[in-house]
Amino acid sequence: MTLPASELEIHETAAPGGDDSVVNVAGRSPTQLAIARFRADRLSMISFVLTVLIIVCAIAAPILVAVGVLHPNDFNQDLLSDDGVTPSGKFGGVSWSHPFGVDPGAGRDLLSRLMLAITSSLTIALTGTIITVIIGAVLGIVAGFSGGFVDAVVGRIIDLTLSFPQTMMLLALAGPVVQMLRGDVSKVPGLGFLSGPDLSNGLFVIVILAAFGWPPVARVVRGQVLSIREREFIEAARLFGASRSRLYFKEVLPNVWAPVLVYVTLLVPAYISAEAAFNFLGVGIKPPTPTLGNILAESVSYTSADPTYFFLPGILLALIVVVFNLVGDGARDALDPKSHR
Known part of the structure; x- marks a missing residue:
């Protein structure tokens, strides 16, 4: 039975005692073919x-x-504006300590809560x-x-x-x-x-x-x-x-x-x-x-x-x-x- 070229592994090696090469053809399993196709995408x-x-x-x-390291339930009222709801600062209170900001009303670190979510x-x-x-x-x-x-x-x-x-x-x-x-x-x-x-x-x-x-x-x-x-x-x-x-x-x-x-x-x-x-x-x-x-x-x-x-x-x-x-x-x-x- 002849396998398609895409399903063959062809290795060319030197023949012992001569200059001619020997071609070894090895078939691949369906799992190996599927992995190869997936990796090609x-x-x-x-x-x-x-x-x-x-x-x-x-x-x-x-x-x-x-x-x-993460503090998803720690309240930080000091990070909220005067109305006690909206985070102070731009983009929801984004800072080095809170890269994704804090949630309104509680001031909890949004990055910690999203990771746990x-x-x-x-x-x-x-x-x-x-x-x-x-x-x-x-x-x-x-x-x-x-x-x-x-x-x-x-x-x-x-x-x-x-x-x-x-x-x-x-x-x-x-x-x-x-x-x-x-x-x-x-x-x-x-x-x-x-x-x-x-x-x-x-x-x-x-x-x-x-x-x-x-x-x-x-x-x-x-x-x-x-x-x-x-x-x-x-x-x-x-x-x-x-x-x-x-x-x-x-x-x-x-x-x-x-x-x-x-x-x-x-x-x-x-x-x-x-x-x-x-x-x-x-x-x-x-x-x-x-x-x-x-x-x-x-x-x-x-x-x-x-x-x-x-x-x-x-x-x-x-x-x-x-x-x-x-x-x-x-x-x-x-x-x-x-x-x-």
């Missing part, structure tokens, strides 16, 4: 580097708060994405591989889930679900200190995101499994007596990781945006714990008095969503060269 690589920096920032922020928002988005992908991948594999009655039942569950209006269910379930989560957490030994409103509201957002986000993942995975289940290696595994769980998670799952990976990179920015939207509806983590959503929702009240406080979290939120989406687009193009942006 300059925009995707820039977005990937920015994504890594954002994740590092999210990990470092709580540590910097713990060691006293990235941690909160990414934690919610990544946790919701992981739960969404696990539920969607498992149900998609079971439905696509089993077929028949099981496939029909999972399909109806997907249709039923998609029929619910997410926003209305979010508002309707906010009160009772948050109270239930708060009570359940308080009963877990050793976790009573976590039973505050921040945890219960955050868990509620994650539950809503996962409960309404898994059907598209299940449909994509099911479509992949329908073609994979007829392959020769599946028949061979059956002949060797492989159990159903081994067929699901050892034979089928590794062959559907590519679309799942792409979905992960696209769900994270979608969930970050959803968390911000939930705060505008009055649902989600409330101040003083910062998230990108509640900072942006609070900044709307100061659009004219302090434009810096409005634009900085908005630009940061847009930047995070864009770079994650570009990484997802790059991963999709790398894993499927026939796809188009």
Whole structure:
């Protein structure tokens, strides 16, 4: 079989005892080809580097708060103007001590709050994405591989889930679900200190995101499994007596990781945006714990008095969503060269 030139590594070496050269041709695995295509896309690589920096920032922020480098909740009334609301100085009180200025009404360092907000928002988005992908991948594999009655039942569950209006269910379930989560957490030994409103509201957002986000993942995975289940290696595994769980998670799952990976990179920015939207509806983590959503929702009240406080979290939120989406687009193009942006 002749491989395309783009999928070959050609090395020219000297033959022992002669002047003629020997050409060694080595094929590359699909993973190596995908990585090479991704690295060749300059925009995707820039977005990937920015994504890594954002994740590092999210990990470092709580540590910097713990060691006293960042002070997201320290009030500085002396940094406010005579009205006690608007920060004194230009651009929201920008200075060497406060590079992004301070927030109106409290004088808290905006850089510290934005860094900690990235941690909160990414934690919610990544946790919701992981739960969404696990539920969607498992149900998609079971439905696509089993077929028949099981496939029909999972399909109806997907249709039923998609029929619910997410926003209305979010508002309707906010009160009772948050109270239930708060009570359940308080009963877990050793976790009573976590039973505050921040945890219960955050868990509620994650539950809503996962409960309404898994059907598209299940449909994509099911479509992949329908073609994979007829392959020769599946028949061979059956002949060797492989159990159903081994067929699901050892034979089928590794062959559907590519679309799942792409979905992960696209769900994270979608969930970050959803968390911000939930705060505008009055649902989600409330101040003083910062998230990108509640900072942006609070900044709307100061659009004219302090434009810096409005634009900085908005630009940061847009930047995070864009770079994650570009990484997802790059991963999709790398894993499927026939796809188009």
